[in-house]
Amino acid sequence: MILHGRWVEDSPLSQRDGADMSGKRDYYEVLGLDRDADEKALKNAFRRLARKYHPDRSDEPDAEDRFKEIQEAYAVLSDPSKRSQYDRFGHDGPGGGFGGGFNVDLSDLFGGSDIFSAFFGGGGGGGQRSRRGSDILYRHTVSSEDVMNGADEEVELELPTSCVPCSGTGAEGGVLDTCVECSGRGVLSRMVQMGPFQTRQDRTCPSCDGRGKIPKTTCKACKGRGRKEQSTTLRFSIPAGAEDGTRLRLRGKGEPGRDGQASGDLLVELEVSPHPYFERSRSDLIMSLPLGYADLALGTTVTLDHLDGKPLEIRVPKGSTAGDTIDIPRRGFPRLRGGGRGDVVVLLKLHMPSKFPRQVRAALEELREDMAPKDLEARIRDEAEARRRGG
Ligand SMILES: [Zn+2]
Numbered sequence: 001m002i003l004h005g006r007w008v009e010d011s012p013l014s015q016r017d018g019a020d021m022s023g024k025r026d027y028y029e030v031l032g033l034d035r036d037a038d039e040k041a042l043k044n045a046f047r048r049l050a051r052k053y054h055p056d057r058s059d060e061p062d063a064e065d066r067f068k069e070i071q072e073a074y075a076v077l078s079d080p081s082k083r084s085q086y087d088r089f090g091h092d093g094p095g096g097g098f099g100g101g102f103n104v105d106l107s108d109l110f111g112g113s114d115i116f117s118a119f120f121g122g123g124g125g126g127g128q129r130s131r132r133g134s135d136i137l138y139r140h141t142v143s144s145e146d147v148m149n150g151a152d153e154e155v156e157l158e159l160p161t162s163c164v165p166c167s168g169t170g171a172e173g174g175v176l177d178t179c180v181e182c183s184g185r186g187v188l189s190r191m192v193q194m195g196p197f198q199t200r201q202d203r204t205c206p207s208c209d210g211r212g213k214i215p216k217t218t219c220k221a222c223k224g225r226g227r228k229e230q231s232t233t234l235r236f237s238i239p240a241g242a243e244d245g246t247r248l249r250l251r252g253k254g255e256p257g258r259d260g261q262a263s264g265d266l267l268v269e270l271e272v273s274p275h276p277y278f279e280r281s282r283s284d285l286i287m288s289l290p291l292g293y294a295d296l297a298l299g300t301t302v303t304l305d306h307l308d309g310k311p312l313e314i315r316v317p318k319g320s321t322a323g324d325t326i327d328i329p330r331r332g333f334p335r336l337r338g339g340g341r342g343d344v345v346v347l348l349k350l351h352m353p354s355k356f357p358r359q360v361r362a363a364l365e366e367l368r369e370d371m372a373p374k375d376l377e378a379r380i381r382d383e384a385e386a387r388r389r390g391g
């Protein structure tokens with residue numbers, strides 16, 4: 001299970017100690033690590049903290065924010081290129097820092113259970129945040145057979161749904177008060193001296209998380225979160241020819257919106273399991289076929305089970321050479337766009353056993369003269385000529 005999030009600069013974490021100009025805490029500090037911590041230490045720290053602060057399991061009042069913070073820190077530090085960028089430039093790295101999506105695989109941390117939560121809200125900048133529910137990314141593994149033929153899937157997932165007793169407000173009886181700290185604006189502003197300039201810096205009000213409203217009494221059923229995880233059956237179709245990374249959007253199946261706003265979407269990202277011998281190139285399937293010398297010399301036909309359910313017949317013509325390719329048209333994957341199918345491309349290889357039985361060896365000795373090029377020097381010149389011509 002993969003959790004996915006978009007991080008916004010304007011985060012309620014900006015109040016924390018040790019925050020820099022961007023309002024974020026140092027990632028190493030978040031995970032309680034030295035700057036030279038290795039991969040293992042990083043993983044252990046993340047594991048420990050993610051368990052402690054996972055919002056579905058933790059009773060800490062700021063669990064959700066801490067969890068987001070931990071997730072982001074880990075997403076950046078566990079990626080060597082992002083980490084070195086962070087080490088050099090901090091949060092304000094080139095290209096807008098680390099505002100991209102973070103994918104953190106939590107499946108090994110929580111025994112493979114389906115866990116959704118802590119998706120970073122959209123929007124950004126000052127002002128009251130949009131309360132549309134966040135999108136949820138769910139990775140779904142499919143086989144090459146499914147990609148070839150298409151498939152209808154049905155999966156059972158724990159998905160966040162709006163809490164019924166409080167109608168998703170997080171407040172007992174749905175009663176909300178105006179936030180005192182921000183006077184209902186959802187943001188706090190302050191003037192900051194930046195060199196010769198005075199600039200206004202807005203940040204999301206940490207008391208109300210940008211809502212401008214606060215529950216009069218926290219809803220007991222959802223601990224004020226406004227949503228609960230519920231087992232939900234999802235049905236979707238895998239389009240024939242789908243690629244690794246193809247995303248299906250299930251509208252309104254994401255995190256419920258707050259305060260009457262629309263729900264987010266659920267994005268199903270397809271992960272195509274690698275095939276034991278086919279390699280994919282667009283809609284073509286490429287494979288290597290190792291054959292003995294006799295099969296290459298005399299020609300042969302090889303029949304394999306194929307993903308489309310019909311046998312795949314590979315006709316190797318006599319006089320074939322290692323490196324020749326055989327194109328079997330329209331037996332590759334269906335094209336996602338434009339229709340038709342790709343090809344199967346077979347690359348011939350010469351299989352050379354490391355040991356020969358005595359009689360094979362004797363036969364080869366006998367054939368050596370007959371199979372040798374008649375005029376070796378002329379052949380060498382021909383090869384050189386072919387290479388010059390770009391062969
Ligand atoms: Zn507020």
Ligand SMILES: [Zn+2]
Pocket residue numbers: 163164165166167168169170171219220221222223224225226227
């Ligand atoms: Zn509730």
